[in-house]
Amino acid sequence: MSxxxxxxxxxWIQAAQRILIKGGIDSVRVDNLAKELNITRGSFxxxxxxxxxxxxxxxxxxxxxxxxxxxxxxxxxQYSPKERLQHLLGLPFRGSxxxxxxxxxxxxxxxxRRDPLARQAMDEVDxxxxxxxxxxxxxxxxxxxxxxxxxxxxxxxxLSIAIVHPxxxxxxxxxxHQRIIQQWLDTPIY
Amino acid sequence: MSxxxxxxxxxWIQAAQRILIKGGIDSVRVDNLAKELNITRGSFxxxxxxxxxxxxxxxxxxxxxxxxxxxxxxxxxQYSPKERLQHLLGLPFRGSxxxxxxxxxxxxxxxxRRDPLARQAMDEVDxxxxxxxxxxxxxxxxxxxxxxxxxxxxxxxxLSIAIVHPxxxxxxxxxxHQRIIQQWLDTPIY
Numbered sequence: 552m553s554x555x556x557x558x559x560x561x562x563w564i565q566a567a568q569r570i571l572i573k574g575g576i577d578s579v580r581v582d583n584l585a586k587e588l589n590i591t592r593g594s595f596x597x598x599x600x601x602x603x604x605x606x607x608x609x610x611x612x613x614x615x616x617x618x619x620x621x622x623x624x625x626x627x628x629q630y631s632p633k634e635r636l637q638h639l640l641g642l643p644f645r646g647s648x649x650x651x652x653x654x655x656x657x658x659x660x661x662x663x664r665r666d667p668l669a670r671q672a673m674d675e676v677d678x679x680x681x682x683x684x685x686x687x688x689x690x691x692x693x694x695x696x697x698x699x700x701x702x703x704x705x706x707x708x709x710l711s712i713a714i715v716h717p718x719x720x721x722x723x724x725x726x727x728h729q730r731i732i733q734q735w736l737d738t739p740i741y
Numbered sequence: 742m743s744x745x746x747x748x749x750x751x752x753w754i755q756a757a758q759r760i761l762i763k764g765g766i767d768s769v770r771v772d773n774l775a776k777e778l779n780i781t782r783g784s785f786x787x788x789x790x791x792x793x794x795x796x797x798x799x800x801x802x803x804x805x806x807x808x809x810x811x812x813x814x815x816x817x818x819q820y821s822p823k824e825r826l827q828h829l830l831g832l833p834f835r836g837s838x839x840x841x842x843x844x845x846x847x848x849x850x851x852x853x854r855r856d857p858l859a860r861q862a863m864d865e866v867d868x869x870x871x872x873x874x875x876x877x878x879x880x881x882x883x884x885x886x887x888x889x890x891x892x893x894x895x896x897x898x899x900l901s902i903a904i905v906h907p908x909x910x911x912x913x914x915x916x917x918h919q920r921i922i923q924q925w926l927d928t929p930i931y
Contacts, residue, residue: 572854573855575851577764577765654854657850657851658851660847660904661765661851665763665764677906696920699917700917700920703901704898704921707898707900707902707905708894708901710897710900710904711893711896711897711900714904715867715893715896715897715900727889727893730890731890731893731894
């Protein structure tokens with residue numbers, strides 16, 4: 552046990568993510584975090600003014616990692632719109648990191664049911680992602696209404712991969728996913 | 742405050758549902774339930790042996806109300822397969838009861854991440870619903886693989902109505918929902 556600031560702000564945020572996944576937002580408390588990191592509570596306040604500041608950072612970090620960075624990275628590639636969509640649609644199957652991201656997102660959604668700050672972050676993330684998918688579809692030639700509806704449908708389906716049978720990402724499911732995606736990409740544009 | 746068994750088993754289960762929605766499964770405790778119902782803790786044990794028995798009843802009741810009864814009722818109507826599908830697809834928009842059911846289901850999904858009993862109930866409910874949709878699609882003439890994939894897609898989309906923007910069931914969203922459904926029902930069968 553030590554009060555030296557050997558841990559970074561990022562370490563505390565990551566610990567908070569793990570605790571949110573395990574026990575929900577109510578368990579993200581300074582005492583639990585200190586226990587998880589095997590350090591005294593006091594060193595928490597070296598990085599954060601309060602629990603509220605940590606929770607705010609948790610949301611900011613999530614928005615950056617799970618949405619903004621991905622969209623920015625895709626924008627900097629030479630991918631065609633169709634390739635960008637394919638990349639996005641494959642994200643839920645990118646191994647254990649994807650499973651952990653999905654588990655964290657379910658935690659955020661549970662939190663958002665009770666907290667206006669989390670709900671606002673979640674609504675903005677949902678809108679940002681849907682609008683991005685919509686913009687890619689428009690670049691692929693979809694007209695307004697069809698792009699709008701198809702984006703909602705694709706987003707719904709993507710979310711469901713983490714929510715329906717989250718513990719059995721079987722080969723069968725992956726193959727079904729690939730068939731459904733292929734069908735979308737092959738759908739004649741109207 | 743009274744220890745008389747004036748409350749029914751059903752009253753305790755409903756109180757547990759409200760508490761799960763508000764605070765997650767950890768807050769579904771005998772003391773919180775008694776407070777919610779304004780009665781002594783002792784009367785809980787008139788209906789249930791333990792908290793575990795209540796949690797088990799919560800799952801059993803959910804399976805019956807949210808899946809089995811609906812499927813049974815649909816089976817007893819003179820609806821065509823297409824009408825049965827239309828009825829199912831309209832369920833998330835049936836007012837405040839639908840919103841409460843959705844909120845409860847998100848609570849169950851949060852619980853299922855940490856508890857094998859809840860996870861098993863959730864997996865069985867998901868499978869039961871997907872297989873039912875699949876069977877209706879087959880009755881409509883869809884072939885095996887297409888029925889299987891379309892059922893997964895329809896179920897994903899239905900779940901997402903409660904999960905994406907749960908607090909803004911706007912007219913715009915309802916109209917989009919109707920368009921997407923109509924498109925499915927009009928899709929040529931292959």
